Amino acid sequence: MGTATGIIRALNSGIKHLATKRFTLRYPEEKLKFVGDGYQFDPSTGVGIAGLKGRHLLFHDHCTGCQLCSIACEGVAEAIAMVKVPEEHKQNKKAIMPQIDYGKCVFCGLCVDACPFYALYMTNDYELSSFSKEGLIYTPAQLQVKPYVAQDSEIIITDRGATHG
Amino acid sequence: MNEIMPGLALQKVDERIMTLNVGPQHPGSGHMRLIVQIDGDYIVACDPDPGYVHRGEEKMAEYRNYILNIPHLERPVIHDSCNVLYPYVLGVEEILGIEVPERAKYVRVIASELNRCIYIMYWLAIYGIFLGHSTMFMWPAGDRELLIDLMEKMTGARVTHAHFIPGGVRNDLPPNFEDVCLRHVNYFEKRIKEYSAVFYDNPILIARTKDTGVLSRQDAIRLGTTGSVLRASGVDYDLRKKEPYDVYDELDVHTNVMKEGDSYARSKIPWLDMLESCNIIRQALQKMPKSGSVRVKLKPNPKGKGLTSVYKRVESGRGSLGCYVVSDGKPEPYRLKLSVPSFRNLIALPYLLKGEKLGNMPSVYWSLNYWPVEADR
Numbered sequence: 001m002g003t004a005t006g007i008i009r010a011l012n013s014g015i016k017h018l019a020t021k022r023f024t025l026r027y028p029e030e031k032l033k034f035v036g037d038g039y040q041f042d043p044s045t046g047v048g049i050a051g052l053k054g055r056h057l058l059f060h061d062h063c064t065g066c067q068l069c070s071i072a073c074e075g076v077a078e079a080i081a082m083v084k085v086p087e088e089h090k091q092n093k094k095a096i097m098p099q100i101d102y103g104k105c106v107f108c109g110l111c112v113d114a115c116p117f118y119a120l121y122m123t124n125d126y127e128l129s130s131f132s133k134e135g136l137i138y139t140p141a142q143l144q145v146k147p148y149v150a151q152d153s154e155i156i157i158t159d160r161g162a163t164h165g
Numbered sequence: 166m167n168e169i170m171p172g173l174a175l176q177k178v179d180e181r182i183m184t185l186n187v188g189p190q191h192p193g194s195g196h197m198r199l200i201v202q203i204d205g206d207y208i209v210a211c212d213p214d215p216g217y218v219h220r221g222e223e224k225m226a227e228y229r230n231y232i233l234n235i236p237h238l239e240r241p242v243i244h245d246s247c248n249v250l251y252p253y254v255l256g257v258e259e260i261l262g263i264e265v266p267e268r269a270k271y272v273r274v275i276a277s278e279l280n281r282c283i284y285i286m287y288w289l290a291i292y293g294i295f296l297g298h299s300t301m302f303m304w305p306a307g308d309r310e311l312l313i314d315l316m317e318k319m320t321g322a323r324v325t326h327a328h329f330i331p332g333g334v335r336n337d338l339p340p341n342f343e344d345v346c347l348r349h350v351n352y353f354e355k356r357i358k359e360y361s362a363v364f365y366d367n368p369i370l371i372a373r374t375k376d377t378g379v380l381s382r383q384d385a386i387r388l389g390t391t392g393s394v395l396r397a398s399g400v401d402y403d404l405r406k407k408e409p410y411d412v413y414d415e416l417d418v419h420t421n422v423m424k425e426g427d428s429y430a431r432s433k434i435p436w437l438d439m440l441e442s443c444n445i446i447r448q449a450l451q452k453m454p455k456s457g458s459v460r461v462k463l464k465p466n467p468k469g470k471g472l473t474s475v476y477k478r479v480e481s482g483r484g485s486l487g488c489y490v491v492s493d494g495k496p497e498p499y500r501l502k503l504s505v506p507s508f509r510n511l512i513a514l515p516y517l518l519k520g521e522k523l524g525n526m527p528s529v530y531w532s533l534n535y536w537p538v539e540a541d542r
Contacts, residue, residue, distance in 0.1 A: 006368035013362040014300055023307050032314070035339040039321045046462035048336030053321035075233030108236040108327040109335070122321070155314055157352045162311065 062119035252488035269333035284482035333460035378529035392484020
C-alpha cells in the first residue's frame, strides 16, 4: 500500500465518524444509571449484592455499636470513627455509631462486608464534593438520610454507534 | 556515562555531549526521570531513574491481615487493579487452603480480561498523544468507557475495584450481566478494529516507529523482559498458556507473536491482545456456570498453618506479574514481594535508546508498556 493511499484511508476512517452520534456524556445534565440501589452485603450467605460503591447509608435501628466497621477500616483508610449519638436504641446500649470521613474513605466497601447486622449499605450517591474538610465528615444523622439521585442515562449501542441516552 | 571524579559529586563536562534530564515532571516521562546524554540529536546513553512514587506497598502488607491488604495492593496500577491483585489472591488461597467455586473462577477471568483491555486502552491513548496523534488519544479514551461501565456494573467502582478476595469474588454478577457484557464487548471489538486504518496502517506512524528501538530475540530473553515486549521480539511466552491459572486451561487462548522487535511491533502486540481478550471473554461467558456460589465464607481472621511460602504469577496487561507470600502462621503475611513486569521491561530501555534520535525517545519509552507507579511499588 502506498503512502498516499494509506493517508487517505486514515483520513477517510476519521471522516466517517462525522455522521455518527456523539458518545460523550454531558455530565451535570445527564447522569449514568447504575445497577440497583447500591452495594449491599448479605452476611448469611457471605456474598455481596452488586451495586455502586458510593456514599454509605446507616440504618440506626440495626446498628448495635459493635465497631466492626471501624476495625475493618483501621487497616485501610482510618475513615470511620465511632461517635456518641443522642438518641437511645434498645440494641445499642453504648449509643455509639460510625461517623465517616469521606476525605479519607477509599470506597472499598470492606466496612459493609464486616457489618453482621445489615446496618451499613453503600448507595449510588457519588457527588460528595465540599468547600471545607469538615463538610466531608458525615455524622450518623447525615448518613441516615437516603440520597436522592436522578440517574437515567445509559449506554445505547446501535448499528450506527454507541451513545448515551 | 560521564566519569565521576573521585571524592567529589561532580562530573567531568564534555565539550560535545550534553546531559538532559527528562522528568520527573515532564509529561513525556511519567513519574520518573530519564537522564539522557545527547550528542546533537542522537542519544549516546540513557539512565532511567525510577523511584519517585515509591509507597512501600511490600512493607505495608506486613502489618495488615490477608483481607485488609486488598485495597492497598491494587493501588500500584489502578487501571489494571484486578490483575495486580490476582497473584496475591491465588497465593493466599494456597496458604489458607481454600478451594474456589467454579463460577467465581470464570467471573475472575472475565474481570481480569476486561481490566487488561481497560489498561491497554489507556496505554494506547497515551501512546497516541506521545506521537502527536490526537485522534488516537480521543478514541481509546472514549471507547474505554464501555468497559469501565461494565466493570462498574460488575464491581461497583470505575477503578480500584477491590473485587477479588481469597476464596472467590466479592459479589455475584448483577442480573442480565451476560447480555450486556456480550453486547458491549462485541461493539468494543468492532471499534478497535477501526483503529488499524487510522493508526496501525497509517504510513506516518509506520515511518515513525518501524526500525526504532529494535530489541533482538536474544536480548529480550537475556534482559528478562516480559509480556508484550517479549512477544514482540518473537518469543511465544504467555503465562495464560504456559502456566494456566484458574480456568485458562479450559479456554482457547491464542498468543500473538511478532518477529520485528521494534517500537511498531511492541505497540501492535497489545492491540492484538485486546482482540484476543474479547474472544476469551466470549468463551468464558459461554462456559460459565449459570448459577452457584461465587465466594467461600472466610473466618474473621484467616491464617495459614506453620511456615509456608508460595509464589504465584499471572499474565497482566504488561507481562508476567508475580507475588511471593511468606506466612508464619499469623494473620498477617511475614513477607510479601511483588515482582512487577514494568521494572523488568524498564531494564531494556538503556539498550534500546542508544543511537536513537531524541525525538524517538517518547515512542520507544512508552512502547515498553511501562507503568512508573508499578515499578516503584
